[in-house]
Amino acid sequence: MTITYPRAERASQARAAEAQLEAAGIDGVVFGWVDNAGLTRVKSVPRARLAHAAEYGVGAVPCFDLALVDDSLAVTSSSTGPVGDLRLVPDLDRLVPLAAQPGWAWAPADRYAQDCTPHPGCQRGFARRAAEAVEQRGFSVKAGIEVEWVVADATGAPATFGPAYGMTRFVEHSDYLRDLLRVLTDQGLAVLQLHPEYAAGQFEVSVAAEGPVEAADTTMLVRHTIRAVSARHGLRVSYAPVFAEGSLGNGGHLHLSLWREGRNLAHGGPGRHGMHPDAEQFLAGVLAELPALLALGAPSVASYLRLVPSRFAGAYRCWGLENREAALRLITGSAAGQANAEVKCFDAAANPYLAVGGVLAAGLAGLESGLPLPPETPGDPAALGSAERLPASLPEAVDAFEKSAPLREALGAELCEAVLAVRRAETELFSGCTDAEVVEAVRWRY
Template sequence: MTSSRDRAERASRARVAATRIEAEGVDAVALGWVDNAGVGRVKAVPVRQLEHAAQWGVGASPCFDHFLVDDAMAPGGGPVGDLRLVPDLDRLTRLAAQPGWAWVPVDRYAQDGTPHPGCQRLFAARTAEGLEGRGLAVRAGFEVEWVVCVEDGTGAGAGPAYGMRRLIGASDYLRDVVRALQEQHTRVLQIHPEYATGQFEVSVAAAGPVEAADLALLVRHTVLAVSARHGLRAAFAPAVTPSGVGNGGHLHLSLWRDGRNLGHGGLGPYGLTREAEAFLAGVLAELPALLALGAPSAASYLRLVPARWSGPYRCWGLENREAALRLITGSTGEQANAEVKCFDAAANPYLAVGGVLAAGLSGLDRALRLPPEVPGDPAAADGVERLPASLAEATAALRDSEVLREAMGPQLHAAVLAVREAESELFEGRTPEEIIDATRWRY
């Protein structure tokens, strides 16, 4: 339960922050969270109301836990109850591409100040704390892919995949994306044309798990805003056209202890320490259920198909882009990490990272070892399991996962299942074109 001292301390910090950003030209603050369907939701306050919002929170119905991608509601949601959105002032950011605005992620609490058990951001924080209790830390980062479209949904930006011609055609636009991110103190590592027509990718520096999810949202919000200022639309959906490769939301992560990357210098495969191997083996063990968190849309399974480097097989391999879990040793040991390739941007990033950490913790608890590596195309290897090929299959795996049920808690686990089941029913029998049309602009 939140104490009066905690409220007073939050109010004091917010007063200082509001004075600073108002002097920088900010008039209003967007308070953002992500629902279980992966849709970003928001309430906003004038900058001079930030102090009150930090002290007492802003009201929001718990029904958002059951919202679907089309704004309908899954069974379990209803008109009764209220939660408080409490901004995390450490993440308050003036938005460079939205003059007069700032953004801050929120945690959700009950009226009495107790944590809401359905809050996905608090779930991610709990799993990170579970690692910290072992003296471990995770550095994580999401790749952000999107397709730049004109109004009718056609990809904009002609030129070959990864081609300089496409970069030249979009140079002013991409420059503005980079400038906006850098003005927001986000360290950009790479930005480049991707495979599909009009597709681009940006990667930012790794951070702690919750901060990495915050950054994934901030990058996407920034891309949306820059696109709008250029008269364009940005689609982050897993599938934008039926024949396209789609947009991934790959999660990179590395395990650390006492400032040392545990992905190198050990006795496991390719220098993994036993702790890092156990962690990754836990992730691999739970991947079918994790898909319901990291690939949560019916459109996700239009992307997650063989021969598109989307990671549709439950296996791992060194630099194997067709495996769901790609091991990367890097040019130095400090760069060693693993990439979960089967995730996409329809995911609530807090659910995705929290689920992966919970699976990794389970692997540590059981001292798991990785199965044999798949060094080539998994489709040509014997005995390699295909990951769920539909949202219904992934939902069934989540329903059966004791690891994720325990980590998420009964309320969050049940709400996510309700949304996945309702969306499976919503899109049952729909054509790929119909699924894409219904989801292209939602994430």
């Protein structure tokens, strides 16, 4: 059966939104999506065109499904090059005025074919399908993605060299960080933490958990907001997996918890550390597919300069209670609603919709097969020598992805082909480059 979006309803919703935006002094609306290389692409319309865009969409070239980090294009047997068009349709439920960009509002967008059927290569659509598949089994998932970034001065050097987690960085950038908190709050986001991280110039912010697709949307909004606030303070931002060769990088840690009938299944159960059997099976599925999931959650050649042992990056396929060297860290929290698992091996180059959707598909496969969760790793896996090292390069991750039936089936043939084409093309793009050259090439692309 052909699936279309409700044009008339969206147009009516948009007309009401236009009036509210006019009253708020908004002149234009930005529609954003994220490509398979992890770069955010946008189009915008004047406020008065929002209803038309909501009803008919805005043209979007399909070749961006094959765009690489340097804006060159991969080629597949089914790619049409410059031929064809898609419709970019904003999700008005997530429409928000941008507090750090006066006169502008933002909304994430879904991509449709010209006949209004969902584009099979739409990454946001994939995440939604994955969430719906979990819901059809009687479960729901709450998720959140930590946002780490390096702030630099006009020369491109880190803007602060204070100690990791040190007060020095807060003192040097207190106005900047205060403005960031205010703007995020003005945009309706519930900030949980904001602090300096390990690398020079690095900070991290986390916001409240929500549904999987919504969490991916929020991640993009947070990143846009950080960039905008930084620009107003004369600062540059990098979300690249590694900002400087040999340093700790920018993670994109995914936190998630499985729920049923209002109960968090990571708490109060008979299993290890209070987990319920369904939660253990879900995490077992994620753990089983982690090598393949890296093709979605650590998608850059530069990702593997970050994903090294003994750097809190989660370089080993294992899990453990509060174990920051395990790829899958269990967090019990201080209350029932706080218990969750953290996927630590993902980084900020990932398309959050692909990362979230892939993890949901893997967890669902674990549930459906009743997969047992293996014994936990209680210490540093590098020292114990008992855990499996995750792929140490993008080609290794791609090889695992190609062999993953759950992920390939969940993504579908067209999206899977595009992801593989981009990963292989970026591998070739950086073939023969030194680590330093890779870092330099991607530093300001993310």
